[in-house]
Amino acid sequence: TQSTRPQRLLGAVQKKATRGNPRSVIQTIDQFCRQREWAMNVGDEKGCILDSVVTETNPTTVLELGTYCGYSTVRIASLLPPQARLITLEFNPDFARIARQVITWAGVQDKVELVEGASGDLIPKMKAQFGVNTFDLVFLDHWKDRYLPDTKLMEECGLLKKGSILLADNVICPGTPDYLEYVRNSPRYQSQYFKSHLEYTKVEDGLEKSVFLG
Numbered sequence: 001t002q003s004t005r006p007q008r009l010l011g012a013v014q015k016k017a018t019r020g021n022p023r024s025v026i027q028t029i030d031q032f033c034r035q036r037e038w039a040m041n042v043g044d045e046k047g048c049i050l051d052s053v054v055t056e057t058n059p060t061t062v063l064e065l066g067t068y069c070g071y072s073t074v075r076i077a078s079l080l081p082p083q084a085r086l087i088t089l090e091f092n093p094d095f096a097r098i099a100r101q102v103i104t105w106a107g108v109q110d111k112v113e114l115v116e117g118a119s120g121d122l123i124p125k126m127k128a129q130f131g132v133n134t135f136d137l138v139f140l141d142h143w144k145d146r147y148l149p150d151t152k153l154m155e156e157c158g159l160l161k162k163g164s165i166l167l168a169d170n171v172i173c174p175g176t177p178d179y180l181e182y183v184r185n186s187p188r189y190q191s192q193y194f195k196s197h198l199e200y201t202k203v204e205d206g207l208e209k210s211v212f213l214g
């Protein structure tokens with residue numbers, strides 16, 4: 001039976017990356033995606049912007065929407081202080097199965113909680129079921145038509161506090177027009193666009209960083 005792209009990506013990690021070394025896992029995935037097969041990881045160019053936002057925020061509690069193979073999960077977790085934690089939500093069970101193995105190979109599993117399910121169902125359970133108060137940083141990288149409804153849901157559930165950062169991938173390609181319009185025009189956010197490129201290509205894309213003003 002045919003292997004899937006996530007399975008082949010995991011194979012490359014297990015063959016070429018050093019166990020317990022997040023940087024080597026990131027490097028291996030980027031090399032795989034440049035030389036073998038494109039995959040929808042945030043990639044190294046946008047990944048450097050992600051890194052700078054994470055380090056500048058110095059978050060204690062992070063939410064990632066859309067795990068895929070765990071590339072950005074590993075990137076973020078590797079920058080977190082010891083007590084900090086990252087909750088990552090993935091709807092697709094096949095992606096989740098691969099991501100767990102990538103996260104463990106990188107050695108960051110103690111900082112990460114991967115939860116399978118629909119973000120719209122899981123976000124309202126964050127406080128009661130996952131012991132979360134508010135998120136310091138949210139990385140949006142899941143279905144592009146879920147960015148806006150899930151942002152409104154996080155507001156309604158009291159999961160954002162004054163100063164919480166939303167960082168959204170793919171605001172140009174594939175694009176999230178309704179989300180962009182919302183965060184750029186709402187008085188409750190201060191938004192900033194970081195121009196970049198679609199992972200592993202020359203196509204324009206970018207990250208939108210939005211600070212919740214309370």
Ligand SMILES: O=C(NCCO)c1cc(-c2ccc(F)cc2)cc(O)c1O
Pocket residue numbers: 040041042066068141142143144169170173174198199
């Ligand atoms: O759908 C995406 N993520 C959620 C997955 O559950 C996604 C898609 C693309 C992309 C795909 C196809 C294309 F032609 C261009 C872009 C890129 C990304 O970074 C993404 O995050």
Ligand SMILES: [Mg+2]
Pocket residue numbers: 040041042141169170
């Ligand atoms: Mg993306």
